[in-house]
Amino acid sequence: MGWESHITAASADIDLIDILWRQDIDLGAGREVFDYSHRQKEQDVEKELRDGGEQDTWAGEGAEALARNLLVDGETGESFPAQFPADISSITEAVPSESEPPALQNNLLSPLLTGTESPFDLEQQWQDLMSIMEMQAMEVNTSASEILYNAPPGDPLSTNYSLAPNTPINQNVSLHQASLGGCSQDFLLFSPEVESLPVASSSTLLPLAPSNSTSLNSTFGSTNLTGLFFPPQLNGTANDTAGPELPDPLGGLLDEAMLDEISLMDLAIEEGFNPVQASQLEEEFDSDSGLSLDSSHSPSSLSSSEGSSSSSSSSSSSSSSASSSASSSFSEEGAVGYSSDSETLDLEEAEGAVGYQPEYSKFCRMSYQDPAQLSCLPYLEHVGHNHTYNMAPSALDSADLPPPSALKKGSKEKQADFLDKQMSRDEHRARAMKIPFTNDKIINLPVEEFNELLSKYQLSEAQLSLIRDIRRRGKNKMAAQNCRKRKLDTILNLERDVEDLQRDKARLLREKVEFLRSLRQMKQKVQSLYQEVFGRLRDENGRPYSPSQYALQYAGDGSVLLIPRTMADQQARRQERKPKDRRK
DNA sequence: CCTAAATGTCATCTG
DNA sequence: CCCAGATGACATTTA
Numbered sequence: 001m002g003w004e005s006h007i008t009a010a011s012a013d014i015d016l017i018d019i020l021w022r023q024d025i026d027l028g029a030g031r032e033v034f035d036y037s038h039r040q041k042e043q044d045v046e047k048e049l050r051d052g053g054e055q056d057t058w059a060g061e062g063a064e065a066l067a068r069n070l071l072v073d074g075e076t077g078e079s080f081p082a083q084f085p086a087d088i089s090s091i092t093e094a095v096p097s098e099s100e101p102p103a104l105q106n107n108l109l110s111p112l113l114t115g116t117e118s119p120f121d122l123e124q125q126w127q128d129l130m131s132i133m134e135m136q137a138m139e140v141n142t143s144a145s146e147i148l149y150n151a152p153p154g155d156p157l158s159t160n161y162s163l164a165p166n167t168p169i170n171q172n173v174s175l176h177q178a179s180l181g182g183c184s185q186d187f188l189l190f191s192p193e194v195e196s197l198p199v200a201s202s203s204t205l206l207p208l209a210p211s212n213s214t215s216l217n218s219t220f221g222s223t224n225l226t227g228l229f230f231p232p233q234l235n236g237t238a239n240d241t242a243g244p245e246l247p248d249p250l251g252g253l254l255d256e257a258m259l260d261e262i263s264l265m266d267l268a269i270e271e272g273f274n275p276v277q278a279s280q281l282e283e284e285f286d287s288d289s290g291l292s293l294d295s296s297h298s299p300s301s302l303s304s305s306e307g308s309s310s311s312s313s314s315s316s317s318s319s320s321s322a323s324s325s326a327s328s329s330f331s332e333e334g335a336v337g338y339s340s341d342s343e344t345l346d347l348e349e350a351e352g353a354v355g356y357q358p359e360y361s362k363f364c365r366m367s368y369q370d371p372a373q374l375s376c377l378p379y380l381e382h383v384g385h386n387h388t389y390n391m392a393p394s395a396l397d398s399a400d401l402p403p404p405s406a407l408k409k410g411s412k413e414k415q416a417d418f419l420d421k422q423m424s425r426d427e428h429r430a431r432a433m434k435i436p437f438t439n440d441k442i443i444n445l446p447v448e449e450f451n452e453l454l455s456k457y458q459l460s461e462a463q464l465s466l467i468r469d470i471r472r473r474g475k476n477k478m479a480a481q482n483c484r485k486r487k488l489d490t491i492l493n494l495e496r497d498v499e500d501l502q503r504d505k506a507r508l509l510r511e512k513v514e515f516l517r518s519l520r521q522m523k524q525k526v527q528s529l530y531q532e533v534f535g536r537l538r539d540e541n542g543r544p545y546s547p548s549q550y551a552l553q554y555a556g557d558g559s560v561l562l563i564p565r566t567m568a569d570q571q572a573r574r575q576e577r578k579p580k581d582r583r584k
Numbered sequence: 585c586c587t588a589a590a591t592g593t594c595a596t597c598t599g
Numbered sequence: 600c601c602c603a604g605a606t607g608a609c610a611t612t613t614a
Contacts, residue, residue: 424592425592425593425611447602447603472593472594473592473593473594475603475604476592476593476594476604476605477591477592477593478604479603479604479605479606480591480592480593480605480606481591481592482604482605483604483605483606483607484590484591484606486605486606487606
């Protein structure tokens with residue numbers, strides 16, 4: 001279902017890409033630039049695609065798109081170097097002179113935007129691709145597909161070229177941007193190749209439009225990725241095939257989107273993520289430690305994390321609420337935390353775990369403290385047994401244990417066994433050593449009271465030693481529990497953050513897709529305008545100029561010149577190279 | 585009986 | 600310096 005549409009869209013993209021490519025070429029963008037690297041990347045992509053199932057398909061699409069995109073980008077980037085301080089206004093003016101409607105003017109301006117594309121160079125694209133794949137792998141849930149393709153509610157892609165309301169950039173905006181971009185101008189608007197093509201040259205804007213899925217499929221499928229890399233040839237074929245058909249906006253967009261997303265992904269992951277995110281994460285960890293402090297309020301961990309992740313906070317707030325549910329469960333455990341899991345259940349444990357609540361322990365067991373013996377109280381007996389501590393070493397244990405069971409028989413015996421089993425090793429040891437108070441007390445009593453308690457009894461060195469060990473171990477046990485809870489909490493928080501980040505990433509990718517889409521639209525418009533203008537030009541004899549021999553070029557002063565192709569090509573090359581150098 | 589997860593224990597560090 | 604708590608590493612128990 002979705003896949004098909006996606007795929008088709010992707011294929012459609014190809015045509016678009018081809019067109020753009022040509023444009024780029026016309027502009028003077030060099031394919032050489034990307035060729036080599038592209039191929040390699042593509043191959044890699046293919047491999048990856050093969051490796052994974054659906055994801056692969058995605059990746060594949062993305063790769064293809066990427067490849068195409070790269071071409072485009074590469075071209076655009078190179079073709080539209082900042083070199084040319086061209087005025088947008090100039091361009092617009094020039095166009096109008098031709099008798100174009102205002103709308104057209106705007107359109108013309110839009111092309112300038114292409115300059116924006118430049119930023120996306122091959123490397124980035126590649127990274128994007130990688131990132132996308134990664135993303136796909138990662139987010140099975142919020143599958144990138146959903147995001148990318150289904151993404152926005154009123155997703156433009158699905159609808160049409162018409163920009164979605166949400167679309168960040170609409171044409172108007174784009175124009176604005178274009179002006180800002182101030183791309184250079186002396187570039188040739190479009191060049192040769194487009195015209196050279198029969199279909200295109202003759203007339204039509206159509207060629208500019210993205211090709212249909214069908215055309216895409218045919219061309220693309222057959223050609224395969226490698227084909228993409230050899231634009232010149234492909235262009236011809238692709239154009240022919242694709243030519244007349246209506247463009248599939250979605251397809252092209254999607255592909256680009258894919259590519260772009262990839263790039264975004266990369267950026268997010270590699271660049272943005274590492275530094276920023278990493279720092280955040282680090283903070284979180286720190287906070288965690290802090291959390292430990294807060295142990296009492298496990299949630300604090302959340303808060304802390306939030307604080308750290310505040311960057312994502314915007315989303316986090318929402319997420320936090322959402323995640324909070326998840327975390328909440330967690331928090332309960334943890335926060336409460338440390339209150340030990342109800343499961344455990346030895347009172348001791350509970351108390352202990354709860355730790356931090358010595359009183360509780362007192363509650364439960366104070367009574368039997370009698371030095372006399374724990375056995376006094378029935379209830380205590382059982383429980384008390386547990387608490388009653390036992391001997392340390394296994395020898396004692398063994399000795400102790402047997403007796404009880406042996407002595408008591410029947411239900412009682414069973415109970416005893418049960419209780420024994422319930423007793424911790426330290427309890428057994430305490431009992432074996434005849435320690436007069438419960439482990440609970442030993443462990444949970446505040447230092448003062450603990451010392452007081454010890455002072456009340458005449459204890460042997462061995463007993464004192466055991467008591468100290470019991471206390472130490474008991475404390476540590478609780479500490480370990482808290483520590484683990486905290487750790488778990490931290491992990492949950494991190495997971496939540498990851499989700500938030502993924503959401504952000506997806507959102508950014510969507511936005512990128514939309515931008516690219518609008519950019520592409522503008523390019524198409526520019527191209528169509530170019531063709532229209534060029535088509536209306538007549539020489540002294542009233543005959544149209546041959547697109548193969550002439551090209552329109554924007555002059556620095558805003559005028560549009562008709563110049564011989566050769567010159568145009570030369571200039572295009574120059575422009576092409578400068579940008580490269582700059583980038584490096 | 586084996587494995588993995590849960591717990592407990594110990595050694596260290598830290599505040 | 601002592602203590603309690605935190606935590607990594609290892610041991611033991613539990614499921």
